[in-house]
Amino acid sequence: MALFGTDGVRGVANVDLTAELAVDLAIAAAHVLGEIGAFEGHRPKAIVGQDSRASGDFLEAAVVAGLTSAGVDVYRVGILPTPAVSFLVKESGADLGVMISASHNPMPDNGIKFFAKGGDKLADSLEAQIEARLGEPWDRPVGLNVGRIIEDTEAKNKYISYLLSTISTRLNGIKVVVDCANGAASYTAPLVYEKAGAIVTAISATPTGWNINENCGSTHLDNLIKTVVSTNSDLGVAHDGDADRCLFVAANGDVIDGDFILNILANQWLAQGKLNKNTVVGTVMSNLGFVKSMESAGITVEKTAVGDRYVLEKMLEHNFNLGGEQSGHIIMRDFSNTGDGLLTALQVMQVIVNSQKSLSDLASSMDKFPQVLINISDVKKDLLGSSEKIKQAILAADQELMGKGRVLVRASGTESIVRVMVEANELQLAQKIADSLAQLVRLELK
Numbered sequence: 001m002a003l004f005g006t007d008g009v010r011g012v013a014n015v016d017l018t019a020e021l022a023v024d025l026a027i028a029a030a031h032v033l034g035e036i037g038a039f040e041g042h043r044p045k046a047i048v049g050q051d052s053r054a055s056g057d058f059l060e061a062a063v064v065a066g067l068t069s070a071g072v073d074v075y076r077v078g079i080l081p082t083p084a085v086s087f088l089v090k091e092s093g094a095d096l097g098v099m100i101s102a103s104h105n106p107m108p109d110n111g112i113k114f115f116a117k118g119g120d121k122l123a124d125s126l127e128a129q130i131e132a133r134l135g136e137p138w139d140r141p142v143g144l145n146v147g148r149i150i151e152d153t154e155a156k157n158k159y160i161s162y163l164l165s166t167i168s169t170r171l172n173g174i175k176v177v178v179d180c181a182n183g184a185a186s187y188t189a190p191l192v193y194e195k196a197g198a199i200v201t202a203i204s205a206t207p208t209g210w211n212i213n214e215n216c217g218s219t220h221l222d223n224l225i226k227t228v229v230s231t232n233s234d235l236g237v238a239h240d241g242d243a244d245r246c247l248f249v250a251a252n253g254d255v256i257d258g259d260f261i262l263n264i265l266a267n268q269w270l271a272q273g274k275l276n277k278n279t280v281v282g283t284v285m286s287n288l289g290f291v292k293s294m295e296s297a298g299i300t301v302e303k304t305a306v307g308d309r310y311v312l313e314k315m316l317e318h319n320f321n322l323g324g325e326q327s328g329h330i331i332m333r334d335f336s337n338t339g340d341g342l343l344t345a346l347q348v349m350q351v352i353v354n355s356q357k358s359l360s361d362l363a364s365s366m367d368k369f370p371q372v373l374i375n376i377s378d379v380k381k382d383l384l385g386s387s388e389k390i391k392q393a394i395l396a397a398d399q400e401l402m403g404k405g406r407v408l409v410r411a412s413g414t415e416s417i418v419r420v421m422v423e424a425n426e427l428q429l430a431q432k433i434a435d436s437l438a439q440l441v442r443l444e445l446k
Contacts, residue, residue: 026066181217
């Protein structure tokens with residue numbers, strides 16, 4: 001099984017993802033990037049950050065040890081969102097970046113994400129090279145050639161200043177509730193939105209090291225919905241553990257997911273003449289209602305595999321400047337080459353202020369098809385592609401929907417689960433087909 005998934009290396013901290021593995025990954029990454037010329041002619045520099053998980057402390061220490069032992073100077077930025085690390089790599093001219101985070105995964109998990117020079121995530125080919133080089137013999141630098149550790153105390157302020165520079169309209173008077181998932185957003189999101197002019201209520205913004213994503217954040221919206229409605233706020237923003245995505249809650253409690261967000265931004269950018277090639281990039285998980293809404297607006301939707309890295313690859317290949325995922329990863333290449341939940345929230349709130357429309361009104365231009373998503377654990381996800389029974393069942397389901405919906409069965413790239421997703425013009429039909437497919441997956445892949 002490949003070590004790298006769709007978003008770095010993840011697993012249970014101190015079981016799957018150990019300090020020893022973190023050291024080896026850091027050393028191998030330094031060797032691979034150094035040999036492709038990333039360090040040529042200068043002393044190499046890395047940015048290293050983490051989310052608020054307790055296990056991040058020993059994993060960060062291990063990564064820093066690996067990099068410095070390989071001759072890389074490390075700038076430690078502490079607990080910051082993943083997109084902050086990407087920004088700081090680009091802003092500082094660093095040769096690589098490392099983020100210690102498992103994003104929306106439960107607290108016991110953790111992960112390691114690498115960024116190349118310029119702040120982009122590593123290509124699959126480079127990740128494969130890093131994995132192949134783990135534990136190899138190597139000549140260790142000594143004396144002046146070992147790396148040093150520098151504490152970057154201004155990293156947070158640099159990131160906040162950058163975010164504020166992306167909007168041209170003050171958000172004065174807008175009332176927003178932000179759920180920080182007790183994660184990396186806790187130290188930046190409330191402050192950024194306040195500095196932009198919003199009236200902010202922050203919830204789940206007191207990380208302990210053990211409470212990240214615990215009944216909060218973008219995967220647990222109940223508390224945010226309740227708070228938005230009870231405080232008569234204009235909207236709510238839910239971040240995940242590393243704040244590279246966000247979902248919204250409208251004033252009436254409706255959930256506004258990534259498809260709605262893309263729909264709002266695409267329509268706004270089209271009207272302003274800012275949408276490159278009148279195209280937006282989505283994934284195979286993008287709701288059929290989103291696709292039809294874009295088509296009716298004269299906007300083309302390009303689809304990729306699930307994973308914001310694949311969205312970015314498509315955007316870079318064809319010079320598109322807007323793309324994202326239903327989960328709330330939104331990439332706006334005019335500002336950044338990675339998903340950034342805080343940047344997304346600022347841009348959407350700016351549209352609300354400039355249009356003088358509510359979030360519900362802006363989202364109403366899209367009718368979402370009923371969707372049923374079932375996550376199936378405790379199955380052998382690697383066998384999914386070889387099951388003829390599952391393939392035939394999917395074909396039969398597609399024929400039953402007759403173009404009025406769609407089916408997607410896929411193994412998660414970041415978790416040990418298989419996802420069954422069914423969309424249909426009627427919820428009852430979607431639920432029936434999804435339940436049937438989920439039952440078959442459990443039987444076939446047990």
